[in-house]
Amino acid sequence: MGTTATDGDAVILRNAAVRRGGRTIWSHGDFSIPRGTVTAIVGTNGAGKTTLLDAELGLVPLSSGTIEVLGRPAGQSNRRIGFVPQSYISGLDSTITARQSVVLGLTGTRFGIHFVTREERDRADEVLDFVGLTDKADYRLNELSGGLRQRAAIAQALVGGPELLLLDEPLANLDIASQRAVVELLARLNREWDMTIQVVAHDLNMLLPILTGAVYLLDGHPHYSSMNSVLDSKLLTHLYGTRVEVVTTPQGDMFVTPNMRLEPEGREQDTHDVHEAALFHHHDDESDNGEER
Ligand SMILES: Nc1ncnc2c1ncn2[C@@H]1O[C@H](COP(=O)(O)OP(=O)(O)OP(=O)(O)O)[C@@H](O)[C@H]1O
Numbered sequence: 001m002g003t004t005a006t007d008g009d010a011v012i013l014r015n016a017a018v019r020r021g022g023r024t025i026w027s028h029g030d031f032s033i034p035r036g037t038v039t040a041i042v043g044t045n046g047a048g049k050t051t052l053l054d055a056e057l058g059l060v061p062l063s064s065g066t067i068e069v070l071g072r073p074a075g076q077s078n079r080r081i082g083f084v085p086q087s088y089i090s091g092l093d094s095t096i097t098a099r100q101s102v103v104l105g106l107t108g109t110r111f112g113i114h115f116v117t118r119e120e121r122d123r124a125d126e127v128l129d130f131v132g133l134t135d136k137a138d139y140r141l142n143e144l145s146g147g148l149r150q151r152a153a154i155a156q157a158l159v160g161g162p163e164l165l166l167l168d169e170p171l172a173n174l175d176i177a178s179q180r181a182v183v184e185l186l187a188r189l190n191r192e193w194d195m196t197i198q199v200v201a202h203d204l205n206m207l208l209p210i211l212t213g214a215v216y217l218l219d220g221h222p223h224y225s226s227m228n229s230v231l232d233s234k235l236l237t238h239l240y241g242t243r244v245e246v247v248t249t250p251q252g253d254m255f256v257t258p259n260m261r262l263e264p265e266g267r268e269q270d271t272h273d274v275h276e277a278a279l280f281h282h283h284d285d286e287s288d289n290g291e292e293r
Helices: 049-056 098-107 118-130 146-158 176-193 205-210 233-240 274-278
Strands: 009-020 023-034 038-042 062-069 081-084 164-168 196-200 213-218 221-226 244-248 254-258
Touching: 009 049, 023 049, 023 062, 023 196, 023 213, 038 049, 038 176, 038 205, 049 062, 049 164, 049 196, 049 213, 081 146, 098 118, 098 146, 118 146, 146 164, 146 176, 164 176, 176 196, 176 205
Parallel strands: 023 221, 038 196, 038 213, 081 164, 164 196
Antiparallel strands: 009 023, 009 062, 213 221, 244 254
């Protein structure tokens, strides 16, 4: 929301827009995310959450504006960024061991013979220990549960010592205990390694205790907000197009709960009129030309 960028920011978008397949996915990205924060990226299917991560990695060109990551233009800091893609295993030979997969984070996934140095192996073991996989280091990836595979994926992203960790739906398809373990791991990373974290998520509930803010993709525009402001029932209802409630417990915990009294067709209407919806957007330049999204 047009925030003033500082050296303490990990990511800075200035009037950023992305086009893919001939159409604008999102535009007017104008915010900065401070270092040391844990940020959710939320929005409906196809809103462009993965595209935002791709843009930060410089993998998709911007159709306007700029993105700066760790003080440099997007794409130029990738060695200082750990990335956990949505389908980690599909890009890998699942018969390699957890340790081998982590070492790949240091040596690259290129083909050919690569001798692993003692140092590389020690570094891999250090990270495997941090994610709680020491006793599974020699298990093949296809022998691990989804939750443990996700931890191996995070270990691979961490092994190069990144300052920023990007995760694309790391909790998808995990049971609740495994989701908790991943969330606890992210909390420790943030707390003990001062890691700046961005995580694409559909369900905020599990992540709420560790989130400091969220980027929400709303009506084709990404916005950043600290957690207190994003957890607004009206905003979330507009964002998801269905009724969402925010509950503050006496302990101060907040939960986003879908309202179960849904209309017969299964969705409650977003009740915002166009003027109310406009209040969620605070662009300096509202010259969006109404392109199809
Ligand atoms: N390589 C591509 N070429 C053209 N269009 C693309 C490409 N990749 C993604 N898109 C389109 O960009 C839009 C945003 O996709 P993206 O994957 O970023 O959304 P998302 O919010 O992560 O969605 P989901 O919640 O379903 O994962 C979608 O309409 C998608 O079809």
